[in-house]
Amino acid sequence: MVYLDHAATTPLHPAAREAMLPYLGDRFGNPSGLYAIGREAQAAVDGARQKVAACLGARPSEILFTSGGTESINSALCGIAYAMRRAGAGAHVITTAIEHHAGIHTAQHLEELGFEVTYLGCDPHGRVSVEEFAAALRPDTVLASVMLANNEVGTIQPIAEIAHAVRDYARERSHRVLLHTDAVQAPGWLDLDMAALGVDALSLSSHKFGGPKGSGILYLRRATPFRPLLAGGGQEMQKRAGTENVAGIVATGVALEIASTGVAARAARVRALRERLREGILAAVPDASPNGCQENCLPNNLNVSFGGLESETLVAALDRRGIATSSGSACSNSTWEPSHVLMAMGVPIRRAVASVRFSLGDSTTDADIQAVLDVLPAEVAAIRA
C-alpha cells in the first residue's frame, strides 16, 4: 500500500508501541493506587508529562492528558469560555470558518449556550488576516481560537502575530482575552514552542504524530481560567476527570519526543517529495489545480482539484490501485458536502467537490510518489471519459 493519508492518522511508531506494551500487561495499575503498581503507573504518567512539557517548552503542570484532539479542543473552548463568563468577563468568542469540525461544532455549541461567536473568513490561500482578527476583538471577548495548521490544505496561520494582537488589545484595555490554537496537524513538521507561539492553550492528538488513537494533549498555560469539562475524580490536577489511559499517555510522550526531533530535516525531505508530486501531477494531468498556499504551509500536504470528476470516485479508483488518499468532502445525510474549508477559501463548488488530499509522512518514499504518478493520470482520464 502507498499510504498518503497521514493527516487522517499516522502509523504507530514502533518505539511508542514498545513503550506502551508493559502498561497493557503486567503494569496495569491505576495511578491513583497507593501500592507498588499504582505508584509505578503514576510515575509513568509523570514521566510522560515531563517529556511532553520539554517538547513544548512548557511546565509539566501545564500539560493535561486527554482522549484526543477533539476532547482537548472541546475542553479548551468550553472550559475557558465558561470560566471567563462565570467571572463576568463577557461572552464573545472569536474563531475561524476553517477550523476542524471539533472546533467549529464546539463553537456552535457555545452559541447554543448563549455565547456570541465571530467566525473569521480567510483569503484564497486559506490564511486568516491578523488585521481582521484584531478588528474583531471587543470589550466582551473572552476567548479566541485559531488553528495553527489546517488539516485539509495545510495553511499555517500567523498565530504568534495573532497572540501579539491579543496582548496589545489586552494591554490597552486592561481586558484579558485567552488564545487557544488547534495544533493537531503540526507535530513533526513545525517546532512547537509555547513561548514563541504566545498561546494560552494548545491541543494535540497523539495518533497524528506516531502515537496511539484515543490519546491527546491539552497545554493550558499557568493561571488560565478553566472549568473542567468532565465531572468526576481529581485526576490531571483536578482538570480532567477519569482514570488515566496510562499506556496511551506513555506512548504519547515517546511519540512526541520522536516527532519533535529533527523537524527541519524531516520537513525538508518531505517537502521535496511533495513538490515532486505536485509538479508531476500538474505536468501530466490536464485541468488539475492545487488548493491552498504555496508557502507557509505544512510540508506534507498537497490538496488538488481535478476538474470534471468527483473526488470520491478518484479516491476509490486510487484505492483499487493500492493508494490511500482522502477526499475533502464530508458525508452528511448520505450526500457529499463540499469541504467547508475550500468553500471559505472561495474555491468554486464544482472544484471543491473534485479535491483530493495527499498527505505525506515520515515514511513516505520516492517510490511512493512515483507509484502515484504512474497511475494517477490514467485513472483521472478514465473517470473523465
Ligand SMILES: Cc1ncc(COP(=O)(O)O)c(C=O)c1O
Ligand atoms: C486539525 C485537526 N483538529 C482536530 C482533529 C481531531 O482529532 P481527533 O480525531 O484525534 O480527536 C483533527 C483530526 O483529524 C484535526 O486534523
